[in-house]
Amino acid sequence: MLADERDGLRSDVRTAIVTGGASGIGKATCELLARNGYRVAVVDRDELGAHSVADAIDGVAFGLDVTDERAVISLFERALEALGGTLDALATSAGILESTPFMEIDLAAFRLVYEINVIGTYLCIREAAKHMKSGGRICTIASVAGKRGGGLTGTAAYAASKGAVIALTRNAARSLAERGIVVNGVAPGPVLTPMLLPTFEDRAHRLRVEAMPLLGRAAEPLEIAEAIAWLLSPEASYVNGEMLTVDGGICLD
Numbered sequence: 001m002l003a004d005e006r007d008g009l010r011s012d013v014r015t016a017i018v019t020g021g022a023s024g025i026g027k028a029t030c031e032l033l034a035r036n037g038y039r040v041a042v043v044d045r046d047e048l049g050a051h052s053v054a055d056a057i058d059g060v061a062f063g064l065d066v067t068d069e070r071a072v073i074s075l076f077e078r079a080l081e082a083l084g085g086t087l088d089a090l091a092t093s094a095g096i097l098e099s100t101p102f103m104e105i106d107l108a109a110f111r112l113v114y115e116i117n118v119i120g121t122y123l124c125i126r127e128a129a130k131h132m133k134s135g136g137r138i139c140t141i142a143s144v145a146g147k148r149g150g151g152l153t154g155t156a157a158y159a160a161s162k163g164a165v166i167a168l169t170r171n172a173a174r175s176l177a178e179r180g181i182v183v184n185g186v187a188p189g190p191v192l193t194p195m196l197l198p199t200f201e202d203r204a205h206r207l208r209v210e211a212m213p214l215l216g217r218a219a220e221p222l223e224i225a226e227a228i229a230w231l232l233s234p235e236a237s238y239v240n241g242e243m244l245t246v247d248g249g250i251c252l253d
């Protein structure tokens with residue numbers, strides 16, 4: 001494709017890669033970005049799920065484990081090509097929850113949470129930045145657990161990983177500014193996704209968690225996707241290195 005053809009495409013259609021796009025917040029983000037006119041690459045280790053989301057939004061799908069460095073490098077090259085040669089936006093929603101009590105956490109499980117939530121996020125940001133032009137925008141997904149040290153559903157490994165995602169987001173904003181790339185994140189409270197819903201089968205836990213936001217309920221995935229889409233949009237032009245808390249009023253900071 002010629003450079004001016006690429007520029008023509010670029011001005012018409014914005015492009016995005018969403019990791020964890022097969023489910024929950026990532027899926028809602030793919031769907032919303034597509035409604036907003038983006039061409040979206042849906043990326044997930046659940047390849048079938050990624051295809052099902054991509055098929056519904058006329059996007060492209062890729063299976064990927066975000067902890068596999070070589071696979072991440074190759075994926076970003078292939079996704080870029082499938083998107084027409086430009087990448088405007090990245091949302092990193094791939095992640096796992098860990099809610100084992102502090103004294104009982106298995107270290108292999110602790111390392112896996114860090115590997116996926118932190119290193120996986122880093123690898124995707126790094127590879128996206130290689131391909132983005134000035135004006136590219138990135139949004140990570142942390143959690144109020146990273147700000148409050150857990151206290152909802154996630155325990156030590158999860159809270160520590162999300163605290164790391166917050167620091168990583170700020171460092172990425174510092175590091176990528178010279179390339180004209182903007183990096184922000186969202187820190188959601190409880191969101192009704194396949195990650196959280198099994199823990200809500202414990203009614204007492206559900207009532208305790210739902211009572212924490214001033215709004216008295218958990219969020220729908222779309223309510224988080226709206227914040228992500230705004231941070232990825234040109235309308236958020238002067239927002240950089242920010243962690244937007246989307247928690248219905250838990251943190252109040």
Ligand code: NAD
Pocket residue numbers: 019020021022023024025026043044045046049064065066067092093094095096097116120141142143144187188189190191192193194195196
């Ligand atoms: P989800 O389980 O519905 O979706 C997560 C997706 O990530 C899944 O499709 C899963 O297959 C994918 N994934 C997991 N590990 C992966 C890997 N190694 N490589 C590629 N894909 C992988 O969960 P969700 O609630 O939508 O969570 C999305 C993000 O939001 C996570 O980072 C989570 O920690 C964060 N978050 C969720 C909540 C909540 O209450 N649901 C609150 C705060 C933050």
